[in-house]
Amino acid sequence: MAIQLFVPNFRIQECLDEIKECLEKGWTGLGFKTNQFEEAWKAYTGLPNAHFLSSNTVGLHLAFELLKTKHNWADGDEVITTPLTFVSSNHAILYSQLSPVFADVDDSLCLDPESIEARITDRTRAVIYVGVGGNVGQYERVLKLCRDRGLVLILDAAHMSGTRFHGKHVGHDADVTVFSFQAVKNLPTADSGMICFRDAEDDARARKMSWLGINKDTYARTASQGAYKWMYDVEEVGFKYHGNSIMAAIGLVQLKYLDNDNSYRRQLASWYEELLGGHANVRLVPITKGCESSRHLFQIRVKNRDELMLALNEHEVYPGVHYRDNTEYRMYAHGKGQCPKSHQASNEILSLPMHMGVTRKDVELIASLVNRYAAQ
Numbered sequence: 001m002a003i004q005l006f007v008p009n010f011r012i013q014e015c016l017d018e019i020k021e022c023l024e025k026g027w028t029g030l031g032f033k034t035n036q037f038e039e040a041w042k043a044y045t046g047l048p049n050a051h052f053l054s055s056n057t058v059g060l061h062l063a064f065e066l067l068k069t070k071h072n073w074a075d076g077d078e079v080i081t082t083p084l085t086f087v088s089s090n091h092a093i094l095y096s097q098l099s100p101v102f103a104d105v106d107d108s109l110c111l112d113p114e115s116i117e118a119r120i121t122d123r124t125r126a127v128i129y130v131g132v133g134g135n136v137g138q139y140e141r142v143l144k145l146c147r148d149r150g151l152v153l154i155l156d157a158a159h160m161s162g163t164r165f166h167g168k169h170v171g172h173d174a175d176v177t178v179f180s181f182q183a184v185k186n187l188p189t190a191d192s193g194m195i196c197f198r199d200a201e202d203d204a205r206a207r208k209m210s211w212l213g214i215n216k217d218t219y220a221r222t223a224s225q226g227a228y229k230w231m232y233d234v235e236e237v238g239f240k241y242h243g244n245s246i247m248a249a250i251g252l253v254q255l256k257y258l259d260n261d262n263s264y265r266r267q268l269a270s271w272y273e274e275l276l277g278g279h280a281n282v283r284l285v286p287i288t289k290g291c292e293s294s295r296h297l298f299q300i301r302v303k304n305r306d307e308l309m310l311a312l313n314e315h316e317v318y319p320g321v322h323y324r325d326n327t328e329y330r331m332y333a334h335g336k337g338q339c340p341k342s343h344q345a346s347n348e349i350l351s352l353p354m355h356m357g358v359t360r361k362d363v364e365l366i367a368s369l370v371n372r373y374a375a376q
């Protein structure tokens, strides 16, 4: 049987029961389950604010739009970012007419604070930090750097649902944190995300901006019974970015199992570590001390990555690459050559299968193949 990189696991009957409630109530859109999921997410993470959206990508865009107008940033102002991410993180900067400036990563594959510091200019306004694979990397130092230099910190936590650092869920100290519940993330729905601002005023504004700039949501208007439901105001040009109750219904069920699923991911990771750790040709990506990672990914580094990938494919094992150095894309070619460590990592990294269906025996098979085919 083929072993895939990601296979989302749904508790089907429970998901159907939650969705059924939406259908019976005749409420599939914004409100109802989206409110319940926001409350459940806040209770789970301990974060003060949470607004459910249709994806992480729109959340990052919303974050930049909101912050840009809040702080009066000009077009072309700079945001320091990583080349080793899904393109959403970098596209979001461009959506808001800001300029992505690439800094390099460290061994954790997350941004290196020293490289960030070297990229700061008088037009730098923010840093977007990606917790790759669920790991925090040197986040603490990046946070301190941002505070010291007056930069806004955006955490792209697409891989970090359930990641805790020193016992606390991540996201409480960034200016804004954006999670992804896309189909193959570690809290899968189909497509959705959560934006969590530190500041309640930002959260209130994000709620308007995600619903076209309208200052009251449909559910609140209906629930408030009165006439004049159409008498809302539109305060700015917003977007249609909010999430819906069907996705929230699935999210509510998935959230119940998140800790359980993540702990199985950590089990898989420790098996991989046990079986691959001693191999001279295989480097493991280190997890920061004090980080209880969601383990969205288990990444190794080898010198013959493409060859190893093909050899694994021949044995019906299908790993992935997270990510290709974004400066290799035509869109971001202006950053080419600025981040040698990211570039090298991009040619060496391989993400091994990580999902609830992977067994100890699968890990043994994959590890034996990696050990056989990994070369200097």
Ligand SMILES: *Cc1c(COP(=O)(O)O)cnc(C)c1O
Pocket (backbone or CB within 6 Å): 054, 055, 056, 057, 058, 085, 086, 088, 089, 130, 156, 158, 159, 179, 180, 181, 182, 191, 192, 193
């Ligand atoms: C998946 C992903 C995104 C985008 O998430 P969507 O919910 O699919 O929009 C952004 N950043 C990173 C690092 C991701 O892995």
